[in-house]
Amino acid sequence: MSPSPNRRADARRSRAAVLDAAVRVLDAEPDAGLAAIAAAAGLTRQTVYAHFPSREHLLLAxxxxxxxxxxxxxxxxxxxxxxxxxxxxxxxxxxxxxxxxxxxxxxxxxxxxxxxxxxxxxxxxxxxxxxxxxxxxxxxxxxxxxxxxxxxxxxxxxxxxxxxxxxxxxxxxxxxxxxxxxxxxxxxxxxxxxxxxxxxxxxx
CATH class of the missing domain: 1.10.357.10 (Tetracycline Repressor, domain 2)
Structure with a gap:
């Protein structure tokens, strides 16, 4: 079964929140890890990893x-x-x-x-x-x-x-x-x- 529209919308919002936080955090500390970005986004590390399995994937985004x-x-x-x-x-x-x-x-x-x-x-x-x-x-x-x-x-x-x-x-x-x-x-x-x-x- 495909995800419901609400779940897809939530996933898009959390992904956007991670990217917004990544730009802010990495501008201040370019070597910051995913844990710092997750904290800035107000999300768990597991949520961040669900969208970006590695720091390299996040940087590409x-x-x-x-x-x-x-x-x-x-x-x-x-x-x-x-x-x-x-x-x-x-x-x-x-x-x-x-x-x-x-x-x-x-x-x-x-x-x-x-x-x-x-x-x-x-x-x-x-x-x-x-x-x-x-x-x-x-x-x-x-x-x-x-x-x-x-x-x-x-x-x-x-x-x-x-x-x-x-x-x-x-x-x-x-x-x-x-x-x-x-x-x-x-x-x-x-x-x-x-x-x-x-x-x-x-x-x-």
């Missing part, structure tokens, strides 16, 4: 939760309006601001999780799709060069964002310096030019 946060922030950045270059920079900035709300050690722990290239690509597909749509729009309007594959440009833009804000975290760039470096690098990557005020213009 946290990755999905953080991805959802990033996607929501990107959608709120209104990527379908204005020049494509401006929209792309808004997307990258929204993604960076979302990730920077979380403890860098937690993000590093997540990055160390064993995952094949296909799993990692599927997990981050919603983010890549949004960036890719803006890149395609910019190519169609002539703002961006169209000689390089869209997927490669998306991956390179994301890597540039990680690099820029990584330099900020390391103290080698200020917040404004990281944002300016990212703007210049991304516009050059896409074959777009910017005027002295930072407004993108069509490539020549």
């Amino acid at each position: 946290v990755v999905d939760r953080l991805t959802e946060e990033t996607v929501e922030a990107m959608d709120a950045a209104d990527p379908d309006t204005g020049p494509a270059a401006d929209a792309l920079l808004r997307l990258l900035d929204a993604g960076a601001r979302t990730s920077r709300r979380h403890h860098p050690v937690l993000l590093r722990r997540i990055g160390e999780l064993p995952a094949g290239p296909r799993d990692d690509a599927e997990r981050h597909a919603p983010i890549a799709d949004r960036i890719g749509r803006v890149v395609v729009r910019g190519r169609e309007t002539g703002e961006f060069d169209d000689r390089l594959p869209v997927g490669w440009l998306v991956a390179a833009a994301i890597a540039l964002a990680h690099t820029a804000y990584g330099e900020q975290d390391a103290g080698r760039l200020t917040e404004s310096g990281a944002r300016d470096a990212l703007r210049v690098a991304v516009l050059r990557l896409l074959g777009a030019a910017g005027d002295p005020d930072g407004r993108p213009s069509r490539p020549r």
Whole structure:
């Protein structure tokens, strides 16, 4: 027999409570165990283990939760309006601001999780799709060069964002310096030019 609707709803609520608690606890103490997360969620360890049989399983679910946060922030950045270059920079900035709300050690722990290239690509597909749509729009309007594959440009833009804000975290760039470096690098990557005020213009 399948679980009743009430039991399924209770299971969804308890799973959501565990994930909410995991993000809070792991942001404060990235190496916290499942017992601490269970206590923060107001649930027993057995309940947590019923949803996540190991800390690794829980961390993978946290990755999905953080991805959802990033996607929501990107959608709120209104990527379908204005020049494509401006929209792309808004997307990258929204993604960076979302990730920077979380403890860098937690993000590093997540990055160390064993995952094949296909799993990692599927997990981050919603983010890549949004960036890719803006890149395609910019190519169609002539703002961006169209000689390089869209997927490669998306991956390179994301890597540039990680690099820029990584330099900020390391103290080698200020917040404004990281944002300016990212703007210049991304516009050059896409074959777009910017005027002295930072407004993108069509490539020549």
